[in-house]
Amino acid sequence: MKKDKVSSRRDFINKGVRLTLGLTVVGTGAMALSRRSGGEEYVWQIDPFKCTQCGRCATECVMAESAVKCVHAYDLCGYCDLCGGYFKPGAKLQTGAENQLCPTAAIQRKFIEEPYFEYIIDEELCIGCAKCVKGCSAFGNGSLILQIRHDRCKNCNQCAIATACPSNAISRVAANKPYIIKGHFTNEKEG
Amino acid sequence: MKRRVNMHRKLNMQKRIPGFFILLFVIMVSATTLIQGQQRFPKPEFDSGYVQPDPTSPEPRSVALEYFDVFVLLAALSLASWLAVRKRSRKGLMWLSIFTLIYFGFYRDGCICSVGAIQNVALSIFDPAYTISLAALLFFLLPLIFALFFGRVFCASVCPLGAIQDLLVINPVSIPSWIRKTLGFIPVIYLGLAVLLAATGSDFIICRYDPFVGIFRMDGPFLMIFLGVTFLLLGTFYARPYCRVFCPYGVLLSWMSKFSKYHMSITPSECIKCKLCKDSCPFDAIEVPVDKAYRKPEVARKNLRRFVLYLALIPMLTLLGGWIGSKSHVFLSRMHPDVYLAELMISQPELREDETNLDIQAFLESGDTFEQLVEQAIVIRTKFKKGGLALGAFIGLVLGITLMNQVVFRRREDYEPHKANCFSCGRCMDFCPVDRGT
Numbered sequence: 001m002k003k004d005k006v007s008s009r010r011d012f013i014n015k016g017v018r019l020t021l022g023l024t025v026v027g028t029g030a031m032a033l034s035r036r037s038g039g040e041e042y043v044w045q046i047d048p049f050k051c052t053q054c055g056r057c058a059t060e061c062v063m064a065e066s067a068v069k070c071v072h073a074y075d076l077c078g079y080c081d082l083c084g085g086y087f088k089p090g091a092k093l094q095t096g097a098e099n100q101l102c103p104t105a106a107i108q109r110k111f112i113e114e115p116y117f118e119y120i121i122d123e124e125l126c127i128g129c130a131k132c133v134k135g136c137s138a139f140g141n142g143s144l145i146l147q148i149r150h151d152r153c154k155n156c157n158q159c160a161i162a163t164a165c166p167s168n169a170i171s172r173v174a175a176n177k178p179y180i181i182k183g184h185f186t187n188e189k190e191g
Numbered sequence: 192m193k194r195r196v197n198m199h200r201k202l203n204m205q206k207r208i209p210g211f212f213i214l215l216f217v218i219m220v221s222a223t224t225l226i227q228g229q230q231r232f233p234k235p236e237f238d239s240g241y242v243q244p245d246p247t248s249p250e251p252r253s254v255a256l257e258y259f260d261v262f263v264l265l266a267a268l269s270l271a272s273w274l275a276v277r278k279r280s281r282k283g284l285m286w287l288s289i290f291t292l293i294y295f296g297f298y299r300d301g302c303i304c305s306v307g308a309i310q311n312v313a314l315s316i317f318d319p320a321y322t323i324s325l326a327a328l329l330f331f332l333l334p335l336i337f338a339l340f341f342g343r344v345f346c347a348s349v350c351p352l353g354a355i356q357d358l359l360v361i362n363p364v365s366i367p368s369w370i371r372k373t374l375g376f377i378p379v380i381y382l383g384l385a386v387l388l389a390a391t392g393s394d395f396i397i398c399r400y401d402p403f404v405g406i407f408r409m410d411g412p413f414l415m416i417f418l419g420v421t422f423l424l425l426g427t428f429y430a431r432p433y434c435r436v437f438c439p440y441g442v443l444l445s446w447m448s449k450f451s452k453y454h455m456s457i458t459p460s461e462c463i464k465c466k467l468c469k470d471s472c473p474f475d476a477i478e479v480p481v482d483k484a485y486r487k488p489e490v491a492r493k494n495l496r497r498f499v500l501y502l503a504l505i506p507m508l509t510l511l512g513g514w515i516g517s518k519s520h521v522f523l524s525r526m527h528p529d530v531y532l533a534e535l536m537i538s539q540p541e542l543r544e545d546e547t548n549l550d551i552q553a554f555l556e557s558g559d560t561f562e563q564l565v566e567q568a569i570v571i572r573t574k575f576k577k578g579g580l581a582l583g584a585f586i587g588l589v590l591g592i593t594l595m596n597q598v599v600f601r602r603r604e605d606y607e608p609h610k611a612n613c614f615s616c617g618r619c620m621d622f623c624p625v626d627r628g629t
Binding site: 006010014017018021022025026028029031032033035036040041042043050052054056062063064065071072073074075076077078079080112113116118120140141149150151153154155156157158160163166167172175178179181 | 230231232233234235237238239241243244246248249250251252254257300302303304307308310311312315316319321322323324325326327328331332335336339394395398399404405408410411412415446447450451452528549550552553554556557601602
């Protein structure tokens, strides 16, 4: 008889605590849910207007091969012979490796017509070091930009590069607009 | 602004024409015509009929697949509950854990996970600018709700971090209770710290120091892989070291599981006190029948005195913890990059000239004034003052309750799983010689 009393008291306490805990969990969920402004999912992306080409994208990604690659916005390109993103500053106009800015020779230069050249990024070789981006922004139109490539990005809960980025250029963007295309070449945003 | 409106109008007009590439082409053309006047080197007009290549833009994983992950989680949790509580099948739980290890671990690369979702929930509650994804919220909630009813079935065979360690429990040793209980306090501190740092938008430390994500991806920084391999090797004798000594989600699960309604039991019917199960648990999570000595009047009186003492200690420990926490807010706030940068620039102004300090150089280039940064840092530090207080009080409170529980004895005549610490892995069920009965 006494045992039953104890166990029923225990059951009662357990039930009460269980209810409290359950309500707390549901309440926390509801609170987080009520703070949801949009119904969108997010992915990480670099804002090329904020990027200062520090080079950390190449090293800070949790993957050995960074998910950040150089992307060429062709419609901004001047197709220059003397490309600031391709040649080292002051280098001769010869395409030898010693004259190329890219440490992995990931930029292919293709003759189109006098005096224009097309520059293609070989994504397999690109390490996202931003050397060419810096060169292109300094001497050219800024048509070379860094972007997180979503076929490579693991979409970590917290992007390791975003934490390390000195200019806060990496943020969550809506998953249905996963790239920030540079449609403007100066450092000011549209609108 | 006008330019944007113009562009949108053009886009809207073109929407009627099918085909993504036409749309893309129009965007490009309109963008080029708008800015051509300002370009350093205008885009040439080609005579050779050159066509500019389309830039590729690989799409991220689709949202529908995120919801599929939630579905897999729900299905795995339901199956694990059934296997642990009803079917009582260790084998089934193990095979399920292998499946989740492959799916959530190696296929999904360890991201999304319930352990890390704590931080998303914390950030979304404290930062109105951040929107939590529905999948992350459900990953946080579902295992807790299941734990409230069926115990830690999530740990048993749904968590990939648990699964990889559980499969490598080779020669577990029994750890003295005082070491277990002391080390078992680390997750509480880790949980509090992780919530504080996530809520202030400083960092997601659970993800940063996730030991196994590097192994799941078969790629990662050296430290991450090293940590993972160390934990796995340690786990061959100290079973599931991450779960028992670090996992912050385990703290929440253990609270839920302690009061769970249908926790798995060792014996299918009546315990015959054969002690066979005692050695089967690699996690020392089986409680033996309580020595009746605690009911002797002199022992009981002594315990009651200790109980009252510890009960009185709880508010004091909470206050003390809160005081220490709020005192250490200056130190804690350095985890936030803005505070760190502001302090660095105040203490070492000569670094402004240092070309190699990327953080300071990027800040100087950004156009924000130093005063803005300092103001920002002060706002964050105020947040840390409140957060530090809460963190300290939380740790003090949990410490107090843990101490109090040391002298609370419950009548127990059978061998039972410790509901808070039991991972519901089901090893003990195989060792119980009692038949299921009728």
